[in-house]
Amino acid sequence: MPQSPIRKLVPFAEAAKNKGITVYHLNIGQPDIETPKPVLDAVRNSHFKVLEYSHSAGNESYRKKLVAYYDRVNIHLTTEEIIVTTGASEAILFGFLSCFDSGDEIIIPEPFYANYHAFAVATGIKVVPVTSGIETGFALPPIEEIEKKITPRTKAILICNPNNPTGYVYTESEMQQLREVILKYDLYLFSDEAYREFCYEGKHFSAMYLKGVEDNVILIDSISKRYSACGGRIGAFITKNKTVLDTIMKFAQARLSPPGFAQIAGEAAAELPESYFDITKAEYKKRRNLIVKRLNEMNGVECANPSGAFYVMAKLPIDDCDIFCKWLLKDFNYNGQTVMLAPATGFYETKGLGKQEVRLAYVLNCDAINAAMDCLDKALEEYPGRV
Amino acid sequence: MPQSPIRKLVPFAEAAKNKGITVYHLNIGQPDIETPKPVLDAVRNSHFKVLEYSHSAGNESYRKKLVAYYDRVNIHLTTEEIIVTTGASEAILFGFLSCFDSGDEIIIPEPFYANYHAFAVATGIKVVPVTSGIETGFALPPIEEIEKKITPRTKAILICNPNNPTGYVYTESEMQQLREVILKYDLYLFSDEAYREFCYEGKHFSAMYLKGVEDNVILIDSISKRYSACGGRIGAFITKNKTVLDTIMKFAQARLSPPGFAQIAGEAAAELPESYFDITKAEYKKRRNLIVKRLNEMNGVECANPSGAFYVMAKLPIDDCDIFCKWLLKDFNYNGQTVMLAPATGFYETKGLGKQEVRLAYVLNCDAINAAMDCLDKALEEYPGRV
Numbered sequence: 102m103p104q105s106p107i108r109k110l111v112p113f114a115e116a117a118k119n120k121g122i123t124v125y126h127l128n129i130g131q132p133d134i135e136t137p138k139p140v141l142d143a144v145r146n147s148h149f150k151v152l153e154y155s156h157s158a159g160n161e162s163y164r165k166k167l168v169a170y171y172d173r174v175n176i177h178l179t180t181e182e183i184i185v186t187t188g189a190s191e192a193i194l195f196g197f198l199s200c201f202d203s204g205d206e207i208i209i210p211e212p213f214y215a216n217y218h219a220f221a222v223a224t225g226i227k228v229v230p231v232t233s234g235i236e237t238g239f240a241l242p243p244i245e246e247i248e249k250k251i252t253p254r255t256k257a258i259l260i261c262n263p264n265n266p267t268g269y270v271y272t273e274s275e276m277q278q279l280r281e282v283i284l285k286y287d288l289y290l291f292s293d294e295a296y297r298e299f300c301y302e303g304k305h306f307s308a309m310y311l312k313g314v315e316d317n318v319i320l321i322d323s324i325s326k327r328y329s330a331c332g333g334r335i336g337a338f339i340t341k342n343k344t345v346l347d348t349i350m351k352f353a354q355a356r357l358s359p360p361g362f363a364q365i366a367g368e369a370a371a372e373l374p375e376s377y378f379d380i381t382k383a384e385y386k387k388r389r390n391l392i393v394k395r396l397n398e399m400n401g402v403e404c405a406n407p408s409g410a411f412y413v414m415a416k417l418p419i420d421d422c423d424i425f426c427k428w429l430l431k432d433f434n435y436n437g438q439t440v441m442l443a444p445a446t447g448f449y450e451t452k453g454l455g456k457q458e459v460r461l462a463y464v465l466n467c468d469a470i471n472a473a474m475d476c477l478d479k480a481l482e483e484y485p486g487r488v
Numbered sequence: 489m490p491q492s493p494i495r496k497l498v499p500f501a502e503a504a505k506n507k508g509i510t511v512y513h514l515n516i517g518q519p520d521i522e523t524p525k526p527v528l529d530a531v532r533n534s535h536f537k538v539l540e541y542s543h544s545a546g547n548e549s550y551r552k553k554l555v556a557y558y559d560r561v562n563i564h565l566t567t568e569e570i571i572v573t574t575g576a577s578e579a580i581l582f583g584f585l586s587c588f589d590s591g592d593e594i595i596i597p598e599p600f601y602a603n604y605h606a607f608a609v610a611t612g613i614k615v616v617p618v619t620s621g622i623e624t625g626f627a628l629p630p631i632e633e634i635e636k637k638i639t640p641r642t643k644a645i646l647i648c649n650p651n652n653p654t655g656y657v658y659t660e661s662e663m664q665q666l667r668e669v670i671l672k673y674d675l676y677l678f679s680d681e682a683y684r685e686f687c688y689e690g691k692h693f694s695a696m697y698l699k700g701v702e703d704n705v706i707l708i709d710s711i712s713k714r715y716s717a718c719g720g721r722i723g724a725f726i727t728k729n730k731t732v733l734d735t736i737m738k739f740a741q742a743r744l745s746p747p748g749f750a751q752i753a754g755e756a757a758a759e760l761p762e763s764y765f766d767i768t769k770a771e772y773k774k775r776r777n778l779i780v781k782r783l784n785e786m787n788g789v790e791c792a793n794p795s796g797a798f799y800v801m802a803k804l805p806i807d808d809c810d811i812f813c814k815w816l817l818k819d820f821n822y823n824g825q826t827v828m829l830a831p832a833t834g835f836y837e838t839k840g841l842g843k844q845e846v847r848l849a850y851v852l853n854c855d856a857i858n859a860a861m862d863c864l865d866k867a868l869e870e871y872p873g874r875v
Contacts, residue, residue, distance in 0.1 A: 150522045150523065188743065191743065334744075362753075
């Protein structure tokens with residue numbers, strides 16, 4: 102089991118804080134946005150007397166609200182097609198356990214969310230990366246490149262859309278290309294859409310919109326980012342494929358039920374008006390515009406303009422992002438402040454890639470982002486490994 | 489992946505209820521005991537504004553309270569030796585993923601909690617059962633029988649103490665015998681102690697009390713039964729073994745954090761006075777005395793007197809418990825009422841065992857238990873497969 106590439110820097114951040122240094126956390130997707138009050142209030146005003154197991158697939162009342170939520174984003178489901186999970190993490194784990202045998206292969210465009218690799222290791226499946234690059238803004242690699250990687254052991258393609266760590270939003274045309282491939286080779290398409298609402302240019306095209314491949318598509322979802330409710334640990338495994346649902350339910354039953362309190366929160370969240378996203382999206386868009394502008398103003402920094410999620414990948418004039426990110430915490434401060442970033446090497450399966458890249462999560466307000474960018478700008482001037 | 493042996497009867501229970509029949513649920517360990525008010529109030533009176541990820545090992549404030557709780561039961565730990573998990577289920581899953589390679593073997597006295605089997609299947613490890621019998625009250629099988637099952641692939645022994653499904657509480661002498669074996673063969677001892685407080689005669693002897701095997705012992709724990717907080721999904725993985733802790737932490741980090749709200753509940757629960765258990769224990773003891781008396785009064789029924797947890801295994805004068813339990817729901821009612829039981833076959837790894845046994849969970853109040861026993865008594869008279 103590999104160690105989390107981001108979490109291994111945590112002791113250095115703690116040491117910096119113990120020295121009195123302010124650390125701006127752009128390293129993880131923990132937003133500072135307040136969890137909507139009605140969502141927290143639903144739990145705080147609850148009246149039950151016994152904190153019982155819920156249904157293993159999640160409370161039916163919650164799944165009904167989810168059906169209505171998905172209807173609003175043009176994904177049409179029944180309550181039986183939704184299995185509520187303990188975060189998207191558990192949905193991925195159950196999906197890997199259910200759809201693969203040990204040694205099977207999953208194709209994932211890299212850079213990708215590091216924990217996909219962790220769950221693949223835990224379940225004995227092999228990740229086959231297809232590289233996307235900063236020069237295309239991390240668009241889907243040419244479909245021929247993906248097709249070339251298909252072997253008799255390939256069972257699935259996984260995408261995260263909008264993408265963590267790149268912020269890229271897959272176009273309808275890219276999604277249709279993926280549809281052709283999964284149809285031709287009868288593969289599963291795992292689509293992690295935890296950031297669905299956070300698209301700043303144009304509309305999101307869900308994998309659930311693809312026609313004629315309904316039994317191939319698996320939707321991984323989560324309320325963590327959507328409603329700034331990361332600590333609730335509520336996600337969902339969604340598919341139209343009855344056989345897969347039956348298998349997932351066995352895993353769901355073995356772990357009894359998803360968290361109880363947070364399902365109440367999730368139920369209230371599913372009822373929030375659209376205007377909630379308007380406000381949150383406007384805030385994130387403002388932050389994205391700021392961080393991208395600040396990054397591009399720095400000497401030698403290259404940065405795509407991501408149109409979704411709340412991440413941006415930047416290429417820095419440095420020798421090695423792992424060394425640089427550690428140096429930021431251990432050996433650098435600017436007026437008693439520094440910034441914590443995620444080294445991009447942890448998001449690439451191919452060894453040696455991403456050495457000059459970092460991921461920045463714009464989860465802090467604009468003042469904090471400005472202060473963090475001041476630190477980064479200064480740090481790049483001072484860093485001994487600048488190239 | 490096997491289907492849960494208990495859950496597969498659920499559709500028949502639902503059909504019975506739709507016909508207007510009252511179903512007494514003695515089939516699952518979902519107590520009717522109210523969750524302590526201070527535990528629920530801690531969540532309801534919380535004031536945070538962002539439902540953030542907690543530490544992957546659980547909030548430090550909660551782990552500190554757990555250290556104090558364990559001190560009171562003479563288990564002495566540091567916060568670093570406790571990893572808060574999403575129920576005991578996740579602790580078992582992480583333990584199996586961390587301590588075994590695919591194909592390794594774990595010895596478990598049978599009958600045992602069915603989900604151990606499910607997690608073993610999910611992680612590719614082989615369960616080797618050693619049979620305990622109703623004639624000894626499901627005491628630990630002779631240690632020579634356990635030793636005989638050890639092969640080069642054996643990595644661990646797992647016990648549940650007090651035991652689900654048998655209610656048996658392992659004696660200090662049995663625990664010391666286990667100590668000798670794990671020491672001699674350098675095995676892990678997984679000890680699931682979710683029912684620790686529910687011992688009705690004598691004291692609980694924790695696996696953590698064993699001397700000189702500190703690196704071998706793994707404690708699996710949960711607040712679900714202890715505080716009637718099953719839906720919270722808060723458990724713990726506990727060991728003194730630093731290497732195992734390091735590996736478990738990687739899995740813990742991959743799934744980010746345990747549920748947030750329920751950690752607040754757990755923190756309040758860890759502070760409850762001892763008197764909470766006095767009251768709860770007295771209630772369960774009363775129920776146990778009643779159900780055991782009622783069972784033993786039935787013609788042809790054999791029943792041990794379990795000294796812990798809230799389960800009892802009974803041998804019934806029937807041909808097949810799976811058929812009988814389904815018949816109870818499908819074809820029987822007594823004044824519009826029936827009872828749902830867990831067929832014991834699901835708790836035995838050895839095929840063919842447990843066919844005349846059922847598990848009854850005394851999680852309902854004495855009136856409900858009496859009504860359920862009236863149903864069972866009548867059902868045993870009427871059942872066509874009576875032997």
